[in-house]
Amino acid sequence: MINETRLRDLLLELCSIDSESREEREVAQHLKSVMESLGAQVEIDGAGEAVGGNTGNVICRIPANSPDAPPIFLAAHMDTVVPGKGVRPVIQGNIIRSNGKTVLGGDDKSGCAIIAEVCRVMVEQNLPHGGIEAVFTICEEVGLLGAKFLDVSKFKSKYGLVLDSDDIGFLFTQAPASDKMKWTIYGLEAHAAMAPEQGMSAIKIASEAIAKMKLGRVNHQTVANVGSIHGGGPDNIVPNRVVVTAEARSLTVEGLDAQTRHMDECFREAAANYKVTINGVEKTARVESEIHREYDTMNVSADSTIVKLVLEAANNLHHKVETLSMMGGCDANVLNRKGLESANLGTGMRAIHTVNEWLDLNDLNKSASVVLEIVRLNGLVKA
């Protein structure tokens, strides 16, 4: 029932419109006209102004044609990672790939295309449905910003689907919470040859802290990584300042709190070992921390409406879908926190966030068929 040619063409159109984060306007306008052409009411919210982007989230409403059926939402993000300028999709049989110079942007244009196609089929064939709320968000790749600024008070749906992961056999129902961290370590400047004992090396302090830190896969629920170190200067000066950035993620908030505390303590303990006395005045090294929670955990139960709907729909199509936890955050993390029960279904996007990104149209079609079946089944629910 999915029109595969139409779906592929829309995907190619969307991929060919550049939309790095904060620059999604052209794709937003295109999706707006596609959704209006199939009869949706479309609104673009003010999230763009709030995050310094050139468009807001695109929110589309298709009114119910079956008064008893409950509303459902479908969401995907419009922005892509870099390098995402000048995307030229290459078609090789059923495979669509980037030309190797940019990402393809199937993350998440595949989700956007599936949503538009499913809405079109529902309307075209006049299948019974409750209200359908289709949401195309901005700035997912730079901290889930569009979802964070989405005003869900206007939403009628209580549950729905985010289409933003790769393998079409997986429904992600669990995802971690994440902290972003930044430490500025202050030592003391001194001539490295004339008076090294009057200095405190910020680089050495940072190194000692990081050497003691549990990083990588800390346990089966928690991962952590130091991403950057900046600081220092000429080799003949003891460096007085270093900035270190890091992130940690955990499937439990307790696990994340413990890991973040541990990392912070490593810096504090390392700095506490450094003191020098100059002209009778004691100087100590110190650390300033900036820690913020990037997003909270997502944890959708196996007997939630959305999970049951997805599994039933997949089963009807003899397609195997299993629920799983992922170590990445997505808009579903934010939407769940806002009270919209949501799980994340795969679309067929592959090798995402690389210039080798590709997608198999067979997977895309299958995923679209499952989503159509989900919305169709939901439309049959009687109050």
Ligand SMILES: [Zn+2]
């Ligand atoms: Zn994505």
